[in-house]
Amino acid sequence: MRAVINNTDVAAPLGSLDEWEDDVLDRYPEPDKAFRDYAAEVRPSVKEFYRLNHTYQTLDFVKAKKQQYCGLTLVEKSIWEAMDFLNTLVDDSDPDTDFTQIEHLMQTSEAIRRDGHPRWFILTGLVHDLGKVLCLYGEPQWAVVGDTFPTGCRYSDKVVFPEFFKLNPDFQFPEYQTELGIYEPGCGLDNVHLSFGHDEYLYHVAKDYLPEEALYMIRYHSFYAWHREGEYQHLLNDKDREMLKWVQAFNPYDLYSKTLVRPDVVGLRPYYEELIAEFFPEKIRW
Numbered sequence: 355m356r357a358v359i360n361n362t363d364v365a366a367p368l369g370s371l372d373e374w375e376d377d378v379l380d381r382y383p384e385p386d387k388a389f390r391d392y393a394a395e396v397r398p399s400v401k402e403f404y405r406l407n408h409t410y411q412t413l414d415f416v417k418a419k420k421q422q423y424c425g426l427t428l429v430e431k432s433i434w435e436a437m438d439f440l441n442t443l444v445d446d447s448d449p450d451t452d453f454t455q456i457e458h459l460m461q462t463s464e465a466i467r468r469d470g471h472p473r474w475f476i477l478t479g480l481v482h483d484l485g486k487v488l489c490l491y492g493e494p495q496w497a498v499v500g501d502t503f504p505t506g507c508r509y510s511d512k513v514v515f516p517e518f519f520k521l522n523p524d525f526q527f528p529e530y531q532t533e534l535g536i537y538e539p540g541c542g543l544d545n546v547h548l549s550f551g552h553d554e555y556l557y558h559v560a561k562d563y564l565p566e567e568a569l570y571m572i573r574y575h576s577f578y579a580w581h582r583e584g585e586y587q588h589l590l591n592d593k594d595r596e597m598l599k600w601v602q603a604f605n606p607y608d609l610y611s612k613t614l615v616r617p618d619v620v621g622l623r624p625y626y627e628e629l630i631a632e633f634f635p636e637k638i639r640w
């Protein structure tokens with residue numbers, strides 16, 4: 355069965371989840387690529403997506419979604435079953451030019467593999483977006499993808515479309531709008547409620563199986579205000595500062611691995627099945 359995400363749905367302004375990632379790529383182009391005027395090129399669908407994301411991702415919403423999903427009580431599945439499941443997510447993007455979710459995962463992992471990185475790093479590339487199955491559980495796009503940001507404290511103006519935060523009910527709570535908000539200085543990102551999405555969910559799915567560096571890559575890969583803009587320093591602890599280099603090492607593979615060549619998913623499967631089995635048990639909880 356194919357789950358079609360239809361952009362006539364008011365909660366689904368994006369024609370495809372890739373539209374968010376393509377927009378991130380416009381904001382953070384590969385070094386040496388031609389300069390583009392980001393503000394002039396941003397798509398109306400992406401802008402509407404961020405309006406919804408910034409309006410509805412409140413501290414209470416984040417806590418409720420963690421409660422709902424992060425106890426992993428939904429289902430037991432192997433990694434490959436989850437990849438197949440994620441691939442049933444079809445949006446109204448162009449099937450001839452857009453890659454499937456598995457193809458994006460394999461382009462990322464193959465680029466990491468080509469550069470000779472350790473096996474856990476390659477595996478991280480393969481699984482990093484599996485949290486997008488949240489869309490197939492009925493979550494709206496704005497609760498699954500998008501740059502993540504801390505809730506419960508003042509919003510950085512380095513988060514994309516900061517003007518939309520005025521629409522967030524938390525904006526009216528003075529205690530949430532100080533620099534630290536509800537947090538202690540240097541509390542560490544583990545204690546910060548980032549806006550909810552595929553990063554946080556997959557972190558909980560993978561946390562017993564992958565090394566700490568991999569878990570940072572997974573949990574914070576959409577936190578651009580931190581790993582690209584250097585914001586929220588007052589919330590970091592020593593561990594976060596030490597792990598930042600791994601999150602930054604991962605990001606170019608996620609953003610810049612889309613080539614014109616489709617990965618040979620069938621041919622590569624035996625290699626990846628073996629790699630998955632090295633770290634994960636046959637079935638894991640989702």
Ligand SMILES: [Fe+2]
Pocket residue numbers: 482483552575576
């Ligand atoms: Fe992602």
Ligand SMILES: [Fe+2]
Pocket residue numbers: 458482483608
């Ligand atoms: Fe990705």
